[in-house]
Amino acid sequence: MGSLQKFRDSVFLYAMTAVISAAGLARTFQTKAGPVEAVRCVDLTVRAGEIVGLLGPNGAGKTTTLRMLTTLLEPTGGAATIAGHDLATDPAGVRRVSGYVAQSGGVDPQITVREELVTQARMYRLPKAEAVRRTTELARELDLTGLLDRRTAALSGGQRRRLDIAMALTHRPKVLFLDEPTTGLDPGSRAGLWDLVRELRDRHGTAVCLTTHHLDEADALADRLVVVDRGVVAADGTPSALRLAHGGSIDATLQDTFLAITGRGRAPADAAPIAV
């Protein structure tokens, strides 16, 4: 086989396995004070079984990007497909294959974990018996079995996050979007959540796109990092590739690397510099 043919085949395979594929994604908000270019140009590719971290300081455009990719917000520029479904022409298809956990969980505090999960399954049109069965299954997978009859108001931060994720997984999405999944969690719950995300990738081949402003989290969890700064992609690569390209050596801290990429020393105001 000629090398051109091989190249074509590999491009084709790459396109086939890209579960998230976005090009030139942009969103400008019209405000009284004038237009705000929240996202100016984001190119993003995520394959099945890959965990990609969108890393960037507060206001970089991470949440806006996720809200566009999950059809909650219409882009003002660019295009994207999720598992082959076009954002612009097939938003229902995109929602069928995507799970989304927003930056702050939105569960009703008065009802129980079980009711919350069954209701979510019913929203995805599962028949009652199937919804109950899926609830048991999700609770087992996310270590919520002992909490099924607890009111959601009584959950700890980590338990609540697991419930948020369980709800986003009800319809077995191919892609899971998590917006700052570990913000506000204690170290133990954070580690538990990292394990959970890895398990989803390894056992179900779920593609995970998560945002974080914790450099250590991005380093520990993501197969690949996409650094977003002021609405554009400033760098894209594995944590070690980014270190080599921007930090100068494989031993560079991700903090140094981040500084080199964004020209700023600290990711967000509240993140302590962490050597990795």
Ligand SMILES: Nc1ncnc2c1ncn2[C@@H]1O[C@H](COP(=O)(O)OP(=O)(O)O)[C@@H](O)[C@H]1O
């Ligand atoms: N609905 C909106 N109207 C006006 N500006 C917005 C709106 N949503 C976000 N922005 C602005 O867009 C920029 C990016 O926000 P966001 O995507 O939330 O960043 P991040 O999640 O990276 O912290 C910020 O400057 C923010 O103030």
Ligand SMILES: [Mg+2]
């Ligand atoms: Mg955000």
